[in-house]
Amino acid sequence: MDQQTKKRMKIMLISMGVLFGCILAYKIFMHIMMKRYLAAFSSPVITVSTMKVGDQSWQPKLTAAGGLRAIRGVNVTTQLAGMVTHIYFKPGQDVEENTILVQLNADDDIALLHSLQANADIALVTYNRDNSQYKLQAISKAVLDTDAATLKSAVAKVAQQAAIVEKKTIRAPFAGRLGICKVNPGQYINPGDAVTMLQTLDPIYVDFFVPQQSLAELKLDQPVSITTETFPNRTFTGKITTIDPGVDVNTRNVEVEATIENPKRELAPGMFVSTTVTIGEPKNYLTLPQTAVTFNPYGQLVYIVKETGKDDKGPILIATQTFITTGETRGDQVVILQGLQEGQTVVTSGQLKLKNGSRIVVNNTIQPPNNPAPILPNNH
Numbered sequence: 083m084d085q086q087t088k089k090r091m092k093i094m095l096i097s098m099g100v101l102f103g104c105i106l107a108y109k110i111f112m113h114i115m116m117k118r119y120l121a122a123f124s125s126p127v128i129t130v131s132t133m134k135v136g137d138q139s140w141q142p143k144l145t146a147a148g149g150l151r152a153i154r155g156v157n158v159t160t161q162l163a164g165m166v167t168h169i170y171f172k173p174g175q176d177v178e179e180n181t182i183l184v185q186l187n188a189d190d191d192i193a194l195l196h197s198l199q200a201n202a203d204i205a206l207v208t209y210n211r212d213n214s215q216y217k218l219q220a221i222s223k224a225v226l227d228t229d230a231a232t233l234k235s236a237v238a239k240v241a242q243q244a245a246i247v248e249k250k251t252i253r254a255p256f257a258g259r260l261g262i263c264k265v266n267p268g269q270y271i272n273p274g275d276a277v278t279m280l281q282t283l284d285p286i287y288v289d290f291f292v293p294q295q296s297l298a299e300l301k302l303d304q305p306v307s308i309t310t311e312t313f314p315n316r317t318f319t320g321k322i323t324t325i326d327p328g329v330d331v332n333t334r335n336v337e338v339e340a341t342i343e344n345p346k347r348e349l350a351p352g353m354f355v356s357t358t359v360t361i362g363e364p365k366n367y368l369t370l371p372q373t374a375v376t377f378n379p380y381g382q383l384v385y386i387v388k389e390t391g392k393d394d395k396g397p398i399l400i401a402t403q404t405f406i407t408t409g410e411t412r413g414d415q416v417v418i419l420q421g422l423q424e425g426q427t428v429v430t431s432g433q434l435k436l437k438n439g440s441r442i443v444v445n446n447t448i449q450p451p452n453n454p455a456p457i458l459p460n461n462h
Contacts, residue, residue, distance in 0.1 A: 286351065
């Protein structure tokens with residue numbers, strides 16, 4: 083190898099060394115810059131609110147949707163066709179049993195009743211006269227029997243016509259509150275035409291359905307409370323009065339009837355209500371605000387607060403995911419059946435920004451609602 087070739091080889095090796103050195107220096111520089119970049123954009127500290135898990139006395143309850151029904155309720159109608167001559171009631175009026183509501187025209191029926199009564203009177207006179215003569219053996223027993231049959235027939239026709247006249251007077255079949263008047267004087271009505279509605283409102287029934295597995299927890303006279311959007315800040319109480327003896331084969335539910343006191347007649351038949359039945363004895367459960375529980379495809383979870391050390395600003399806190407099993411809800415609260423222990427600190431708000439291991443800072447100035455019996459806002 084001549085001197086010129088050796089010189090070229092040396093220059094090439096030096097160039098290759100310089101090139102590899104530059105590449106190495108570039109890689110080192112990029113690594114340092116990447117570390118600085120990641121440090122500048124590390125996960126921020128997230129502000130959350132927290133609370134310690136504690137147990138509370140929890141009264142087991144069974145809730146269901148229900149509907150109100152009058153103890154007695156009918157559309158008052160007529161048994162006979164006729165023209166309305168008088169209306170004796172005011173819409174919305176409370177009436178007693180047998181109160182006259184509407185009078186239908188009964189002039190022809192009353193006239194026929196008088197005629198039949200006159201025939202009955204003649205038949206009675208004839209019978210009494212022939213009975214006296216029969217005792218003197220002036221007439222036969224057959225004549226007296228005919229007179230007796232004629233008298234009975236005449237009396238029966240009078241009773242029949244009197245019943246027809248009475249049916250032309252429409253009365254309240256029981257005590258209650260009347261609804262809107264649906265007829266007018268001079269109007270001709272037929273049997274089955276509604277005159278007005280009559281409802282007995284105090285007390286009132288609530289009907290609701292419970293699943294068959296809850297049947298063993300129900301019994302007569304068990305306390306029941308109901309709420310309705312009509313009176314959002316009110317609770318009405320009563321007790322179970324009837325439990326259907328059979329289970330619906332389609333839904334496997336049992337219909338239950340409770341009687342609710344309604345002295346002011348504020349509740350009306352047909353209202354939708356939420357029904358709550360108190361069952362069993364009170365128990366102690368771990369509870370949390372419902373807002374503390376989050377969901378993902380794997381189940382329900384909460385974030386537990388753990389201290390991993392300290393820095394110049396104080397304790398270093400992180401949020402750790404923990405899967406839980408929840409039970410009943412009550413107001414703003416939910417029962418925690420598995421996954422937590424009393425005394426653990428749990429994130430109650432701000433967890434939507436968290437992931438497992440996120441660093442947090444606690445600010446409990448504002449806490450989510452945690453009322454077992456919140457008062458609903460009145461939107462009416």
